[in-house]
Amino acid sequence: MDIARRLLEGDVRALARAIRLLEDHDPAAEAVLREVRGRAGAAHVVGVTGAPGSGKSTICDQLISRWRAAGHRVGVIAVDPSSPFSGGAILGDRVRMQRHTGDDGVYIRSMAARGHLGGLASAAREAIRLIDASGRDRCLVETVGVGQSELEVMETVDTTVVVTTPVSGDSVQILKAGILEIADVFVVNKADIPGASKVARELRDLTRHVRGTSAWTPPVILTTGTSGDGVDDLLDAVERHHETIASNGELQQRRRDRLQAEIEAIVVERAAERARRELEEGTMGAELSGDLRGIDPYAIADRILNAHASDIP
Template sequence: MSRQRPDVGDLVERARGGEPRAVARLVSMVEDASPQLREVMTALAPYAGRAHVVGLTGPPGVGKSTSTNALVGALRARDLRVGVLAVDPSSPFSGGALLGDRIRMSDHALDPGVYIRSMASRGHLGGLAWSTPQAIRVLDAAGCDVVLVETVGVGQSEVEVAGLADTTVVLLAPGAGDGVQAAKAGILEIGDVYVVNKADREGAEQVRRELRTMVGLTARADDWKPPVVLTVAASGQGVDDLVEALQGHRSWLGESGRLAQRRARRARDEVEAIAVAALRSRWEGVGGHADLDRLASGVAAGELDPYTAADRLIG
Protein backbone atom coordinates (compact mmCIF):
# COMPACT_ATOMS: atom_id res chain seq x y z
CA MET A 1 0.00 0.00 0.00
CA SER A 2 1.36 3.40 -0.91
CA ARG A 3 2.19 5.62 2.06
CA GLN A 4 1.03 8.61 0.03
CA ARG A 5 -2.54 7.79 -0.91
CA PRO A 6 -4.21 5.23 1.30
CA ASP A 7 -7.59 3.82 0.35
CA VAL A 8 -9.76 5.60 2.91
CA GLY A 9 -12.69 3.18 2.66
CA ASP A 10 -10.38 0.23 3.27
CA LEU A 11 -8.61 1.98 6.17
CA VAL A 12 -11.87 2.88 7.87
CA GLU A 13 -13.15 -0.67 7.41
CA ARG A 14 -10.00 -2.13 8.96
CA ALA A 15 -10.05 0.41 11.81
CA ARG A 16 -13.65 -0.53 12.58
CA GLY A 17 -12.54 -4.15 12.59
CA GLY A 18 -10.12 -3.26 15.36
CA GLU A 19 -6.84 -3.33 13.43
CA PRO A 20 -4.44 -1.19 15.46
CA ARG A 21 -2.29 -0.13 12.49
CA ALA A 22 -5.32 1.19 10.63
CA VAL A 23 -6.40 3.17 13.71
CA ALA A 24 -2.88 4.55 14.11
CA ARG A 25 -2.80 5.54 10.46
CA LEU A 26 -6.09 7.43 10.73
CA VAL A 27 -4.91 9.33 13.83
CA SER A 28 -1.71 10.24 11.96
CA MET A 29 -3.81 11.58 9.11
CA VAL A 30 -5.59 13.81 11.63
CA GLU A 31 -2.29 14.93 13.15
CA ASP A 32 -0.82 15.68 9.74
CA ALA A 33 -3.95 17.48 8.55
CA SER A 34 -4.07 15.11 5.60
CA PRO A 35 -6.00 16.39 2.57
CA GLN A 36 -7.98 13.12 2.72
CA LEU A 37 -9.25 13.93 6.19
CA ARG A 38 -12.58 15.12 4.97
CA GLU A 39 -13.13 11.79 3.28
CA VAL A 40 -12.10 10.00 6.50
CA MET A 41 -14.49 12.05 8.63
CA THR A 42 -17.36 11.49 6.22
CA ALA A 43 -16.73 7.74 6.38
CA LEU A 44 -16.46 7.72 10.19
CA ALA A 45 -19.41 10.00 10.99
CA PRO A 46 -22.08 7.25 11.18
CA TYR A 47 -20.02 5.10 13.57
CA ALA A 48 -18.98 7.71 16.13
CA GLY A 49 -20.81 8.93 19.23
CA ARG A 50 -20.79 5.71 21.23
CA ALA A 51 -17.65 6.10 23.34
CA HIS A 52 -17.60 7.71 26.75
CA VAL A 53 -15.05 10.52 26.38
CA VAL A 54 -13.21 11.22 29.64
CA GLY A 55 -10.80 14.15 30.01
CA LEU A 56 -8.06 14.07 32.65
CA THR A 57 -6.41 17.26 33.79
CA GLY A 58 -4.57 18.76 36.73
CA PRO A 59 -1.37 20.54 37.68
CA PRO A 60 2.03 18.95 36.96
CA GLY A 61 3.14 16.37 39.50
CA VAL A 62 -0.28 15.04 40.51
CA GLY A 63 0.25 11.77 38.65
CA LYS A 64 -1.86 12.17 35.52
CA SER A 65 0.04 9.55 33.54
CA THR A 66 0.04 7.05 36.39
CA SER A 67 -3.67 7.61 36.89
CA THR A 68 -4.40 7.16 33.19
CA ASN A 69 -2.40 3.96 33.26
CA ALA A 70 -4.28 2.68 36.30
CA LEU A 71 -7.62 3.63 34.76
CA VAL A 72 -6.79 1.73 31.60
CA GLY A 73 -6.07 -1.35 33.68
CA ALA A 74 -9.34 -1.05 35.63
CA LEU A 75 -11.39 -0.51 32.46
CA ARG A 76 -9.73 -3.44 30.72
CA ALA A 77 -10.53 -5.61 33.74
CA ARG A 78 -14.18 -4.77 32.99
CA ASP A 79 -13.58 -5.91 29.41
CA LEU A 80 -14.02 -2.43 27.99
CA ARG A 81 -12.02 -1.27 24.98
CA VAL A 82 -10.01 1.83 25.76
CA GLY A 83 -8.43 4.58 23.68
CA VAL A 84 -5.92 6.99 25.19
CA LEU A 85 -5.03 10.33 23.62
CA ALA A 86 -2.22 12.23 25.33
CA VAL A 87 -2.36 15.72 23.89
CA ASP A 88 0.33 18.34 24.31
CA PRO A 89 -1.01 21.76 23.47
CA SER A 90 2.05 23.51 24.88
CA SER A 91 4.57 22.37 22.30
CA PRO A 92 3.62 24.03 19.04
CA PHE A 93 7.27 24.76 18.24
CA SER A 94 8.95 21.45 18.80
CA GLY A 95 6.55 19.60 16.56
CA GLY A 96 6.04 16.67 18.89
CA ALA A 97 5.09 15.70 22.40
CA LEU A 98 7.76 14.74 24.90
CA LEU A 99 7.06 11.11 25.46
CA GLY A 100 8.99 10.37 28.65
CA ASP A 101 5.85 9.96 30.73
CA ARG A 102 4.35 7.74 28.10
CA ILE A 103 6.83 4.98 28.72
CA ARG A 104 4.84 3.84 31.72
CA MET A 105 1.90 3.30 29.42
CA SER A 106 3.82 0.43 27.85
CA ASP A 107 2.13 -1.73 30.52
CA HIS A 108 -0.65 -1.82 27.97
CA ALA A 109 1.35 -1.58 24.76
CA LEU A 110 0.68 -5.16 23.72
CA ASP A 111 -2.99 -5.29 24.69
CA PRO A 112 -5.11 -5.25 21.50
CA GLY A 113 -8.04 -3.75 23.42
CA VAL A 114 -6.09 -0.54 24.09
CA TYR A 115 -5.03 2.20 21.67
CA ILE A 116 -2.51 4.65 23.03
CA ARG A 117 -1.54 7.71 21.16
CA SER A 118 0.38 10.91 21.87
CA MET A 119 -0.57 13.88 19.79
CA ALA A 120 0.96 17.29 19.21
CA SER A 121 -0.45 20.03 17.05
CA ARG A 122 2.60 20.03 14.70
CA GLY A 123 1.94 23.69 14.30
CA HIS A 124 -0.87 23.34 11.80
CA LEU A 125 -3.70 25.81 11.67
CA GLY A 126 -6.21 25.48 14.44
CA GLY A 127 -3.93 23.30 16.56
CA LEU A 128 -5.36 20.79 18.97
CA ALA A 129 -8.79 22.42 19.17
CA TRP A 130 -9.07 21.37 15.58
CA SER A 131 -7.41 17.97 15.69
CA THR A 132 -8.37 16.46 19.05
CA PRO A 133 -12.12 16.03 18.34
CA GLN A 134 -11.24 14.32 15.09
CA ALA A 135 -8.79 11.95 16.77
CA ILE A 136 -11.46 11.18 19.37
CA ARG A 137 -13.86 10.37 16.54
CA VAL A 138 -11.37 7.91 15.06
CA LEU A 139 -11.00 6.01 18.36
CA ASP A 140 -14.74 6.19 18.96
CA ALA A 141 -15.62 4.80 15.53
CA ALA A 142 -12.95 2.11 15.97
CA GLY A 143 -15.05 0.69 18.79
CA CYS A 144 -13.47 2.12 21.94
CA ASP A 145 -15.93 2.08 24.82
CA VAL A 146 -13.97 4.74 26.66
CA VAL A 147 -11.63 7.37 25.24
CA LEU A 148 -9.32 8.96 27.82
CA VAL A 149 -7.96 12.35 26.83
CA GLU A 150 -5.00 13.37 28.96
CA THR A 151 -3.21 16.69 28.63
CA VAL A 152 0.56 16.51 28.90
CA GLY A 153 2.83 19.23 30.23
CA VAL A 154 2.12 22.51 31.90
CA GLY A 155 0.85 25.68 30.35
CA GLN A 156 -2.11 24.24 28.51
CA SER A 157 -5.60 25.45 29.05
CA GLU A 158 -7.34 22.91 31.25
CA VAL A 159 -10.56 24.45 30.11
CA GLU A 160 -10.06 23.10 26.59
CA VAL A 161 -10.12 19.54 27.91
CA ALA A 162 -13.44 20.17 29.58
CA GLY A 163 -14.81 21.31 26.24
CA LEU A 164 -13.84 18.00 24.62
CA ALA A 165 -15.03 15.49 27.19
CA ASP A 166 -18.31 14.01 28.36
CA THR A 167 -16.76 13.71 31.81
CA THR A 168 -13.88 15.84 33.05
CA VAL A 169 -11.67 14.47 35.82
CA VAL A 170 -9.60 17.01 37.76
CA LEU A 171 -6.65 15.51 39.63
CA LEU A 172 -4.92 17.08 42.61
CA ALA A 173 -2.39 15.67 45.06
CA PRO A 174 -1.06 16.72 48.43
CA GLY A 175 1.89 19.05 47.96
CA ALA A 176 1.34 19.54 44.23
CA GLY A 177 -0.86 22.37 43.05
CA ASP A 178 -2.20 23.78 46.29
CA GLY A 179 -5.74 25.03 46.66
CA VAL A 180 -5.19 28.66 45.76
CA GLN A 181 -3.22 27.81 42.62
CA ALA A 182 -5.92 25.36 41.56
CA ALA A 183 -8.59 28.00 42.07
CA LYS A 184 -6.58 30.41 39.94
CA ALA A 185 -6.42 27.95 37.12
CA GLY A 186 -10.18 27.75 37.15
CA ILE A 187 -9.99 23.96 37.33
CA LEU A 188 -12.30 23.82 40.30
CA GLU A 189 -15.09 24.92 38.02
CA ILE A 190 -14.64 22.34 35.30
CA GLY A 191 -14.47 18.98 37.12
CA ASP A 192 -17.27 16.46 36.98
CA VAL A 193 -15.19 14.15 39.16
CA TYR A 194 -12.33 15.21 41.45
CA VAL A 195 -9.47 12.94 42.42
CA VAL A 196 -7.01 13.38 45.26
CA ASN A 197 -4.18 11.16 44.08
CA LYS A 198 -1.20 10.07 46.21
CA ALA A 199 -3.76 9.74 48.98
CA ASP A 200 -1.28 7.80 51.12
CA ARG A 201 0.72 11.00 51.58
CA GLU A 202 0.36 13.45 54.40
CA GLY A 203 -2.10 16.21 53.63
CA ALA A 204 -4.43 14.16 51.39
CA GLU A 205 -7.33 14.47 53.81
CA GLN A 206 -6.86 18.23 53.92
CA VAL A 207 -6.84 18.50 50.11
CA ARG A 208 -10.07 16.51 50.06
CA ARG A 209 -11.68 18.76 52.67
CA GLU A 210 -10.61 21.90 50.80
CA LEU A 211 -11.86 20.45 47.54
CA ARG A 212 -15.22 19.54 49.01
CA THR A 213 -15.63 23.00 50.44
CA MET A 214 -14.62 24.74 47.23
CA VAL A 215 -16.69 22.44 45.04
CA GLY A 216 -19.63 23.13 47.34
CA LEU A 217 -19.14 26.86 46.96
CA THR A 218 -18.91 26.78 43.18
CA ALA A 219 -22.18 27.37 41.44
CA ARG A 220 -22.79 24.87 38.64
CA ALA A 221 -25.13 25.31 35.73
CA ASP A 222 -26.47 21.79 36.32
CA ASP A 223 -27.44 19.75 39.37
CA TRP A 224 -24.59 17.26 39.29
CA LYS A 225 -22.67 17.03 42.58
CA PRO A 226 -19.05 16.24 41.67
CA PRO A 227 -17.70 13.44 43.88
CA VAL A 228 -14.20 13.57 45.35
CA VAL A 229 -12.35 10.26 45.07
CA LEU A 230 -9.14 9.35 46.91
CA THR A 231 -6.66 7.23 44.93
CA VAL A 232 -3.12 5.92 45.04
CA ALA A 233 -2.82 5.36 41.32
CA ALA A 234 0.63 3.79 41.60
CA SER A 235 -0.77 0.90 43.68
CA GLY A 236 -4.26 0.88 42.17
CA GLN A 237 -5.94 1.85 45.44
CA GLY A 238 -9.23 3.69 44.88
CA VAL A 239 -9.15 3.25 41.11
CA ASP A 240 -12.29 1.12 41.12
CA ASP A 241 -14.05 3.93 42.98
CA LEU A 242 -12.91 6.28 40.25
CA VAL A 243 -14.30 4.01 37.53
CA GLU A 244 -17.60 3.90 39.39
CA ALA A 245 -17.64 7.68 39.69
CA LEU A 246 -17.02 7.98 35.94
CA GLN A 247 -19.79 5.53 35.14
CA GLY A 248 -22.09 7.31 37.57
CA HIS A 249 -21.51 10.59 35.79
CA ARG A 250 -22.03 8.96 32.41
CA SER A 251 -25.38 7.57 33.57
CA TRP A 252 -26.44 10.93 34.94
CA LEU A 253 -25.50 12.61 31.66
CA GLY A 254 -27.70 10.22 29.73
CA GLU A 255 -30.67 10.37 32.10
CA SER A 256 -30.62 14.13 32.50
CA GLY A 257 -30.35 14.84 28.80
CA ARG A 258 -27.02 16.61 29.39
CA LEU A 259 -25.08 14.20 27.20
CA ALA A 260 -26.86 15.35 24.06
CA GLN A 261 -26.38 18.98 25.12
CA ARG A 262 -22.66 18.57 25.76
CA ARG A 263 -22.13 16.74 22.52
CA ALA A 264 -24.04 19.30 20.50
CA ARG A 265 -21.90 22.03 22.06
CA ARG A 266 -18.79 20.01 21.30
CA ALA A 267 -19.86 19.52 17.69
CA ARG A 268 -20.51 23.25 17.48
CA ASP A 269 -17.00 24.03 18.71
CA GLU A 270 -15.56 21.52 16.27
CA VAL A 271 -17.47 22.85 13.27
CA GLU A 272 -16.40 26.39 14.21
CA ALA A 273 -12.76 25.35 14.63
CA ILE A 274 -12.77 23.73 11.19
CA ALA A 275 -14.50 26.74 9.63
CA VAL A 276 -12.00 29.13 11.24
CA ALA A 277 -9.05 26.98 10.13
CA ALA A 278 -10.43 26.91 6.58
CA LEU A 279 -10.78 30.69 6.54
CA ARG A 280 -7.30 31.22 8.05
CA SER A 281 -5.83 28.92 5.46
CA ARG A 282 -7.60 30.94 2.79
CA TRP A 283 -6.31 34.21 4.26
CA GLU A 284 -2.78 32.97 4.77
CA GLY A 285 -2.53 30.81 1.67
CA VAL A 286 -1.22 31.74 -1.76
CA GLY A 287 -2.95 34.93 -2.85
CA GLY A 288 -4.63 35.59 0.49
CA HIS A 289 -1.29 35.90 2.23
CA ALA A 290 -0.31 39.05 0.38
CA ASP A 291 -3.59 40.69 1.38
CA LEU A 292 -3.23 39.87 5.05
CA ASP A 293 0.41 40.94 5.10
CA ARG A 294 -0.43 44.25 3.46
CA LEU A 295 -3.27 44.89 5.90
CA ALA A 296 -1.07 43.92 8.86
CA SER A 297 1.69 46.29 7.72
CA GLY A 298 -0.85 49.10 7.59
CA VAL A 299 -1.95 48.32 11.14
CA ALA A 300 1.64 48.04 12.41
CA ALA A 301 2.43 51.42 10.82
CA GLY A 302 -0.61 53.03 12.45
CA GLU A 303 -2.17 53.86 9.07
CA LEU A 304 -5.09 51.52 9.57
CA ASP A 305 -7.06 50.38 12.59
CA PRO A 306 -7.33 46.60 13.07
CA TYR A 307 -11.13 46.60 12.71
CA THR A 308 -11.07 48.13 9.27
CA ALA A 309 -8.30 45.70 8.34
CA ALA A 310 -10.41 42.77 9.59
CA ASP A 311 -13.41 44.02 7.59
CA ARG A 312 -11.34 44.11 4.43
CA LEU A 313 -10.01 40.64 5.16
CA ILE A 314 -13.50 39.19 5.58
CA GLY A 315 -15.00 41.21 2.76
Protein backbone atom coordinates in the same frame (compact mmCIF):
# COMPACT_ATOMS: atom_id res chain seq x y z
CA MET B 1 -10.16 4.37 1.41
CA ASP B 2 -9.18 0.99 2.60
CA ILE B 3 -8.01 2.73 5.79
CA ALA B 4 -11.53 3.85 6.71
CA ARG B 5 -12.97 0.37 6.17
CA ARG B 6 -10.25 -1.35 8.18
CA LEU B 7 -10.51 1.28 10.91
CA LEU B 8 -14.23 0.63 11.25
CA GLU B 9 -13.45 -3.06 11.63
CA GLY B 10 -11.26 -2.17 14.60
CA ASP B 11 -7.90 -2.67 12.92
CA VAL B 12 -5.37 -0.96 15.20
CA ARG B 13 -2.83 -0.32 12.43
CA ALA B 14 -5.44 1.45 10.30
CA LEU B 15 -6.31 3.55 13.35
CA ALA B 16 -2.66 4.48 13.89
CA ARG B 17 -2.28 5.30 10.20
CA ALA B 18 -5.37 7.54 10.21
CA ILE B 19 -4.15 9.49 13.25
CA ARG B 20 -0.77 9.92 11.58
CA LEU B 21 -2.50 11.36 8.48
CA LEU B 22 -4.37 13.71 10.76
CA GLU B 23 -1.15 14.89 12.38
CA ASP B 24 0.51 15.39 9.02
CA HIS B 25 -2.43 17.50 7.82
CA ASP B 26 -2.76 15.06 4.95
CA PRO B 27 -5.94 15.77 2.95
CA ALA B 28 -6.63 12.02 3.07
CA ALA B 29 -7.39 12.42 6.79
CA GLU B 30 -10.45 14.50 6.02
CA ALA B 31 -11.71 11.81 3.67
CA VAL B 32 -11.24 9.10 6.31
CA LEU B 33 -13.03 11.24 8.89
CA ARG B 34 -15.92 11.83 6.53
CA GLU B 35 -16.35 8.09 6.05
CA VAL B 36 -16.20 7.13 9.70
CA ARG B 37 -17.84 10.12 11.40
CA GLY B 38 -21.30 8.60 11.48
CA ARG B 39 -19.98 5.63 13.39
CA ALA B 40 -18.51 7.68 16.24
CA GLY B 41 -20.37 8.93 19.30
CA ALA B 42 -20.73 5.76 21.36
CA ALA B 43 -17.55 6.12 23.41
CA HIS B 44 -17.43 7.61 26.88
CA VAL B 45 -14.58 10.13 26.70
CA VAL B 46 -12.85 10.83 30.01
CA GLY B 47 -10.27 13.60 30.40
CA VAL B 48 -7.62 13.43 33.12
CA THR B 49 -5.73 16.61 33.93
CA GLY B 50 -3.57 17.95 36.73
CA ALA B 51 -0.11 19.15 37.65
CA PRO B 52 3.00 17.39 36.30
CA GLY B 53 3.79 14.28 38.29
CA SER B 54 0.47 14.19 40.15
CA GLY B 55 -0.10 10.60 39.04
CA LYS B 56 -2.36 10.98 36.00
CA SER B 57 -0.73 8.21 33.97
CA THR B 58 -0.64 5.89 36.98
CA ILE B 59 -4.37 6.41 37.49
CA CYS B 60 -5.11 6.01 33.78
CA ASP B 61 -3.24 2.72 33.88
CA GLN B 62 -5.43 1.54 36.76
CA LEU B 63 -8.61 2.61 34.95
CA ILE B 64 -7.49 0.82 31.78
CA SER B 65 -6.99 -2.44 33.71
CA ARG B 66 -10.44 -2.24 35.22
CA TRP B 67 -12.11 -1.40 31.93
CA ARG B 68 -10.30 -4.23 30.19
CA ALA B 69 -11.38 -6.65 32.91
CA ALA B 70 -14.96 -5.54 32.30
CA GLY B 71 -14.58 -6.24 28.57
CA HIS B 72 -14.28 -2.67 27.29
CA ARG B 73 -11.98 -1.62 24.49
CA VAL B 74 -9.91 1.44 25.33
CA GLY B 75 -8.16 4.29 23.52
CA VAL B 76 -5.78 6.71 25.22
CA ILE B 77 -4.44 10.03 24.02
CA ALA B 78 -1.67 11.65 26.04
CA VAL B 79 -1.53 15.33 25.14
CA ASP B 80 1.48 17.45 25.97
CA PRO B 81 1.17 21.01 24.69
CA SER B 82 4.68 21.88 25.82
CA SER B 83 6.41 18.97 24.15
CA PRO B 84 7.97 19.33 20.71
CA PHE B 85 7.77 15.56 20.26
CA SER B 86 4.86 13.62 18.93
CA GLY B 87 3.95 10.20 17.71
CA GLY B 88 4.42 8.39 20.94
CA ALA B 89 7.51 10.05 22.32
CA ILE B 90 6.17 10.96 25.73
CA LEU B 91 8.27 8.41 27.46
CA GLY B 92 6.79 8.53 30.95
CA ASP B 93 3.33 7.69 29.72
CA ARG B 94 4.62 4.82 27.68
CA VAL B 95 6.49 3.40 30.62
CA ARG B 96 3.64 3.90 33.07
CA MET B 97 1.03 2.30 30.82
CA GLN B 98 3.34 -0.19 29.23
CA ARG B 99 1.86 -3.27 30.79
CA HIS B 100 -0.92 -2.88 28.25
CA THR B 101 1.33 -3.05 25.22
CA GLY B 102 0.58 -6.22 23.36
CA ASP B 103 -3.10 -5.99 24.27
CA ASP B 104 -4.77 -4.76 21.11
CA GLY B 105 -7.81 -3.81 23.19
CA VAL B 106 -5.74 -0.86 24.37
CA TYR B 107 -4.51 1.80 21.96
CA ILE B 108 -2.18 4.49 23.38
CA ARG B 109 -1.07 7.52 21.42
CA SER B 110 0.82 10.67 22.35
CA MET B 111 0.12 14.01 20.73
CA ALA B 112 2.29 17.09 21.06
CA ALA B 113 2.08 20.73 20.09
CA ARG B 114 4.22 20.54 16.99
CA GLY B 115 2.35 20.68 13.71
CA HIS B 116 -0.95 21.63 15.27
CA LEU B 117 -1.15 25.29 14.43
CA GLY B 118 -4.84 24.79 13.89
CA GLY B 119 -5.01 23.80 17.53
CA LEU B 120 -3.98 20.82 19.54
CA ALA B 121 -7.52 20.61 20.85
CA SER B 122 -9.04 20.12 17.42
CA ALA B 123 -6.41 17.51 16.51
CA ALA B 124 -7.14 15.67 19.77
CA ARG B 125 -10.87 15.86 19.10
CA GLU B 126 -10.49 14.33 15.66
CA ALA B 127 -8.21 11.61 17.03
CA ILE B 128 -10.84 10.76 19.66
CA ARG B 129 -13.40 10.53 16.88
CA LEU B 130 -11.24 8.02 15.03
CA ILE B 131 -10.67 5.96 18.17
CA ASP B 132 -14.39 6.04 18.89
CA ALA B 133 -15.28 4.95 15.35
CA SER B 134 -12.82 2.08 15.61
CA GLY B 135 -15.08 0.51 18.22
CA ARG B 136 -13.35 1.58 21.42
CA ASP B 137 -16.06 2.42 23.91
CA ARG B 138 -13.82 4.04 26.53
CA CYS B 139 -11.44 6.85 25.68
CA LEU B 140 -8.97 8.55 28.01
CA VAL B 141 -7.34 11.89 27.31
CA GLU B 142 -4.45 12.80 29.59
CA THR B 143 -3.17 16.38 29.56
CA VAL B 144 -0.46 17.97 31.65
CA GLY B 145 -1.10 21.13 33.57
CA VAL B 146 -3.84 23.68 33.51
CA GLY B 147 -2.99 26.12 30.70
CA GLN B 148 -5.25 27.39 27.96
CA SER B 149 -4.68 24.53 25.52
CA GLU B 150 -5.35 21.98 28.26
CA LEU B 151 -8.63 23.69 29.07
CA GLU B 152 -9.54 23.57 25.38
CA VAL B 153 -8.70 19.88 25.20
CA MET B 154 -10.85 19.25 28.26
CA GLU B 155 -13.78 20.95 26.55
CA THR B 156 -13.84 18.04 24.12
CA VAL B 157 -14.42 15.30 26.72
CA ASP B 158 -17.58 14.05 28.43
CA THR B 159 -16.19 13.70 31.95
CA THR B 160 -13.28 15.73 33.31
CA VAL B 161 -11.18 14.32 36.15
CA VAL B 162 -8.87 16.79 37.90
CA VAL B 163 -6.00 15.23 39.82
CA THR B 164 -4.44 16.97 42.82
CA THR B 165 -2.06 15.73 45.48
CA PRO B 166 -1.12 16.68 49.02
CA VAL B 167 2.41 17.20 47.71
CA SER B 168 1.64 20.10 45.45
CA GLY B 169 -0.92 21.43 47.94
CA ASP B 170 -2.47 23.17 45.01
CA SER B 171 -6.19 23.44 45.66
CA VAL B 172 -5.89 27.24 45.67
CA GLN B 173 -3.80 27.16 42.51
CA ILE B 174 -6.55 25.21 40.80
CA LEU B 175 -9.05 27.90 41.67
CA LYS B 176 -6.80 30.51 40.10
CA ALA B 177 -6.44 28.58 36.87
CA GLY B 178 -10.21 28.40 36.54
CA ILE B 179 -10.21 24.65 36.44
CA LEU B 180 -12.65 24.26 39.28
CA GLU B 181 -15.47 25.07 36.88
CA ILE B 182 -14.61 22.30 34.44
CA ALA B 183 -13.97 19.51 36.96
CA ASP B 184 -16.62 16.80 37.09
CA VAL B 185 -14.64 14.60 39.49
CA PHE B 186 -11.78 15.59 41.78
CA VAL B 187 -9.07 13.11 42.69
CA VAL B 188 -6.70 13.63 45.58
CA ASN B 189 -4.01 11.17 44.57
CA LYS B 190 -1.04 10.07 46.69
CA ALA B 191 -3.39 9.48 49.59
CA ASP B 192 -0.56 7.52 51.18
CA ILE B 193 1.17 10.84 51.84
CA PRO B 194 0.14 12.88 54.92
CA GLY B 195 -2.19 15.79 54.27
CA ALA B 196 -4.37 14.09 51.64
CA SER B 197 -7.58 14.17 53.64
CA LYS B 198 -7.05 17.84 54.45
CA VAL B 199 -6.78 18.64 50.71
CA ALA B 200 -9.92 16.56 50.12
CA ARG B 201 -11.80 18.52 52.79
CA GLU B 202 -10.76 21.84 51.25
CA LEU B 203 -11.86 20.72 47.82
CA ARG B 204 -15.24 19.52 49.12
CA ASP B 205 -15.80 22.95 50.66
CA LEU B 206 -14.88 24.65 47.41
CA THR B 207 -17.13 22.50 45.23
CA ARG B 208 -20.09 23.17 47.50
CA HIS B 209 -19.68 26.89 46.95
CA VAL B 210 -19.04 26.78 43.24
CA ARG B 211 -21.56 24.34 41.84
CA GLY B 212 -24.50 24.80 44.16
CA THR B 213 -27.19 24.70 41.50
CA SER B 214 -26.04 22.01 39.06
CA ALA B 215 -27.57 18.53 39.06
CA TRP B 216 -24.09 17.14 39.60
CA THR B 217 -21.79 18.05 42.47
CA PRO B 218 -18.22 16.97 41.69
CA PRO B 219 -17.24 14.28 44.19
CA VAL B 220 -13.77 14.31 45.74
CA ILE B 221 -12.11 10.88 45.65
CA LEU B 222 -8.98 9.86 47.52
CA THR B 223 -6.75 7.47 45.58
CA THR B 224 -3.35 5.86 45.79
CA GLY B 225 -2.50 5.31 42.16
CA THR B 226 0.44 3.07 42.85
CA SER B 227 -1.54 0.53 44.89
CA GLY B 228 -4.90 1.07 43.21
CA ASP B 229 -6.65 2.04 46.45
CA GLY B 230 -9.68 4.22 45.75
CA VAL B 231 -9.61 3.63 42.00
CA ASP B 232 -12.83 1.58 42.15
CA ASP B 233 -14.51 4.61 43.76
CA LEU B 234 -13.10 6.82 41.02
CA LEU B 235 -14.38 4.49 38.32
CA ASP B 236 -17.77 4.48 40.01
CA ALA B 237 -17.87 8.30 40.12
CA VAL B 238 -16.83 8.58 36.47
CA GLU B 239 -19.55 6.16 35.33
CA ARG B 240 -22.16 7.80 37.56
CA HIS B 241 -21.31 11.19 36.06
CA HIS B 242 -21.76 9.81 32.57
CA GLU B 243 -25.11 8.24 33.44
CA THR B 244 -26.29 11.46 35.06
CA ILE B 245 -25.48 13.73 32.14
CA ALA B 246 -26.70 11.18 29.60
CA SER B 247 -30.10 10.98 31.26
CA ASN B 248 -30.68 14.67 32.06
CA GLY B 249 -29.86 15.96 28.58
CA GLU B 250 -26.58 17.60 29.55
CA LEU B 251 -24.47 15.22 27.46
CA GLN B 252 -26.52 16.02 24.39
CA GLN B 253 -26.24 19.75 25.17
CA ARG B 254 -22.45 19.49 25.67
CA ARG B 255 -22.05 17.69 22.37
CA ARG B 256 -24.21 20.28 20.63
CA ASP B 257 -22.21 23.18 22.13
CA ARG B 258 -19.00 21.44 21.17
CA LEU B 259 -20.13 21.00 17.57
CA GLN B 260 -21.15 24.65 17.43
CA ALA B 261 -17.75 25.75 18.75
CA GLU B 262 -16.08 23.48 16.23
CA ILE B 263 -18.04 24.96 13.33
CA GLU B 264 -17.28 28.50 14.54
CA ALA B 265 -13.57 27.68 14.72
CA ILE B 266 -13.59 26.25 11.20
CA VAL B 267 -15.35 29.36 9.88
CA VAL B 268 -12.79 31.62 11.60
CA GLU B 269 -9.90 29.61 10.20
CA ARG B 270 -11.27 29.56 6.66
CA ALA B 271 -12.32 33.21 6.68
CA ALA B 272 -8.87 34.25 7.91
CA GLU B 273 -7.28 32.21 5.14
CA ARG B 274 -9.56 33.85 2.57
CA ALA B 275 -8.72 37.34 3.88
CA ARG B 276 -5.03 36.57 3.76
CA ARG B 277 -5.29 35.46 0.15
CA GLU B 278 -7.36 38.50 -0.86
CA LEU B 279 -4.94 40.92 0.78
CA GLU B 280 -1.72 39.27 -0.31
CA GLU B 281 -2.59 37.89 -3.72
CA GLY B 282 -5.98 39.32 -4.70
CA THR B 283 -7.24 42.71 -5.77
CA MET B 284 -7.95 43.87 -2.21
CA GLY B 285 -4.24 44.11 -1.60
CA ALA B 286 -4.12 47.35 -3.53
CA GLU B 287 -6.10 48.95 -0.74
CA LEU B 288 -3.18 48.55 1.60
CA SER B 289 -0.72 50.76 -0.22
CA GLY B 290 0.24 54.41 -0.16
CA ASP B 291 -1.11 56.46 2.70
CA LEU B 292 -2.38 53.92 5.25
CA ARG B 293 -3.93 56.53 7.54
CA GLY B 294 -7.66 56.62 7.26
CA ILE B 295 -7.97 53.02 6.09
CA ASP B 296 -10.95 51.46 7.83
CA PRO B 297 -10.10 47.80 8.60
CA TYR B 298 -13.72 47.02 9.48
CA ALA B 299 -14.97 48.20 6.09
CA ILE B 300 -12.35 46.15 4.26
CA ALA B 301 -13.10 43.08 6.37
CA ASP B 302 -16.80 43.44 5.58
CA ARG B 303 -16.08 43.74 1.89
CA ILE B 304 -13.97 40.58 1.94
CA LEU B 305 -16.66 38.65 3.77
CA ASN B 306 -19.51 40.00 1.64
CA ALA B 307 -17.70 39.51 -1.65
CA HIS B 308 -18.06 35.81 -1.14
CA ALA B 309 -21.46 35.74 0.53
CA SER B 310 -22.98 34.23 -2.63
CA ASP B 311 -20.55 31.28 -2.38
CA ILE B 312 -22.38 29.97 0.64
CA PRO B 313 -24.92 27.40 -0.46
